[in-house]
Amino acid sequence: xxxxxxxxxxxxxxxxxxxxxxxxxxxxxxxxxxxxxxxxxxxxxxxxxxxxxxxxxxxxxxxxxxxxxxxxxxxxxxxxxxxxxxxxxxxxxxxxxxxxxxxxxxxxxxxx
Amino acid sequence: xxxxxxxxxxxxxxxxxxxxxxxxxxxxxxxxxxxxxxxxxxxxxxxxxxxxxxxxxxxxxxxxxxxxxxxxxxxxxxxxxxxxxxxxxxxxxxxxxxxxxxxxxxxxxxxxxx
Numbered sequence: 001x002x003x004x005x006x007x008x009x010x011x012x013x014x015x016x017x018x019x020x021x022x023x024x025x026x027x028x029x030x031x032x033x034x035x036x037x038x039x040x041x042x043x044x045x046x047x048x049x050x051x052x053x054x055x056x057x058x059x060x061x062x063x064x065x066x067x068x069x070x071x072x073x074x075x076x077x078x079x080x081x082x083x084x085x086x087x088x089x090x091x092x093x094x095x096x097x098x099x100x101x102x103x104x105x106x107x108x109x110x111x112x
Numbered sequence: 113x114x115x116x117x118x119x120x121x122x123x124x125x126x127x128x129x130x131x132x133x134x135x136x137x138x139x140x141x142x143x144x145x146x147x148x149x150x151x152x153x154x155x156x157x158x159x160x161x162x163x164x165x166x167x168x169x170x171x172x173x174x175x176x177x178x179x180x181x182x183x184x185x186x187x188x189x190x191x192x193x194x195x196x197x198x199x200x201x202x203x204x205x206x207x208x209x210x211x212x213x214x215x216x217x218x219x220x221x222x223x224x225x226x
Contacts, residue, residue: 004155035214042118042201042216043156056213091155098212099144099205103155 004104025094118217135202
């Protein structure tokens with residue numbers, strides 16, 4: 001399968017712990033996006049990379065959130081000191097053109 | 113305002129019927145309007161997309177109608193099938209430097225009865 005992959009698919013953590021998610025985009029895609037989706041809602045933009053440069057961050061991305069794409073390939077999203085409100089599906093998307101974004105299966109985070 | 117409003121929240125149609133989902137936007141800077149289909153536990157999958165320079169785009173059983181003056185667009189699913197049962201999201205984006213930040217509607221849960 002040459003689509004966007006995300007790991008882990010599910011993560012359960014206790015409040016206050018740190019978690020890290022990984023996204024592997026489609027190989028020729030230089031643009032990578034992170035979104036967050038809560039139950040019954042559409043995805044909300046978090047941040048965007050073009051190659052290794054983080055070009056945009058939403059105000060939703062508090063200082064507990066950090067994202068990296070060190071070599072312009074895979075990306076990681078870390079949440080420090082998790083809170084129950086962080087429970088959501090975290091989606092990664094990649095694109096080659098400026099328009100068509102292809103999403104991965106997501107990582108479902110549950111904070112207990 | 114970046115909001116995209118989507119209706120209805122849920123929709124039930126009979127097999128073979130037409131499913132229609134509507135969206136409205138406010139930001140006139142939006143110039144790309146995709147529709148995504150999402151099954152439970154999966155990521156959204158790009159279905160079809162349109163730009164404001166055309167009023168309609170058709171791909172198979174899926175058609176987008178676009179009304180630039182009203183700032184509205186809709187998805188029509190012809191000959192709806194039970195396998196089309198999923199949540200559908202409209203979205204919109206505009207240029208922001210080199211980024212295409214998608215703003216999504218709240219979704220429509222479609223159920224197609226056999």
